[in-house]
Amino acid sequence: MTLLNLTKPKPKDLDTGFTVVQGNALDxxxxxxxQFDIVYSNSVIEHVGSYANQSRxxxxxxxxxxxxxxxxxxxFFPVEPHFMFPFFQFLPGHVQRQIALSWRYSHFKRFGVPRERILDELSTIRLLSIREVMSLFGSEGLYREMFLGLPKSYVAFKKG
Structure with a gap:
């Protein structure tokens, strides 16, 4: 198993028996x-910034x-999963910024993430619609996770 992360691996990461590589999933x-039998990515693509980066x-x-x-x-799920605020993703940027820095129920506030990191995350998170997922991966292998009749997440998959 090979793990790819932006940051340099910590010594404890190297004791896992996995190959740990520092790099960028965009390149x-x-x-x-x-090279790999399977590539597994859980809630990463929405953190790479623009649609062009998501395409890469x-x-x-x-x-x-x-x-x-x-x-x-x-x-289109009503609660934005990173900031845990209803309809956050549809609010104007200046309102998102205020909420991101003050909403105590967000994952970032709950775990004491520094202000600069919260703002950095805010600037790079871009949630995807089903059409965008289909345009990036095709519609052949697509699973919709539903909650109360609403799409909570999407999984694009390909069986090799």
Whole structure:
């Protein structure tokens, strides 16, 4: 198993028996085409910024994996999953900023994340619609996780 992270691995990460690689999922040039039996990504694609970056992420996943499983929260679920605030993703940027820095129920506030990191996360989180997921991965392998009749998240998958 190979783990890819933006940050340099900590010594304890190297004791897992896994191969730990520092890199960026938008450019996995260090890996060959179809090098991995499966690429697993859970709630990462919405953190890479723009749709162009999400497209690069998806292209790299499809390139390096024989199979893949990519999960992302739904843009249209009423509660934004990072800030835990109803309809947060539809509010103007200046309102989002105020909520992000003060809403005590957000994951960031609950875990004492510094202000600068909260603002950085706010600037890079971009939730996806089902149409966007389909445009990035196709509609062949697509699972909708539903909650109370609403799409909570999407999984794009390919069986190798």
């Amino acid at each position: 996995m040039h260090m890996f060959a085409d179809k 992420f998806a292209a790299e996943v499809r390139r390096v994996g024989k199979s893949y499983w990519v999960q992302t929260p739904s843009r």
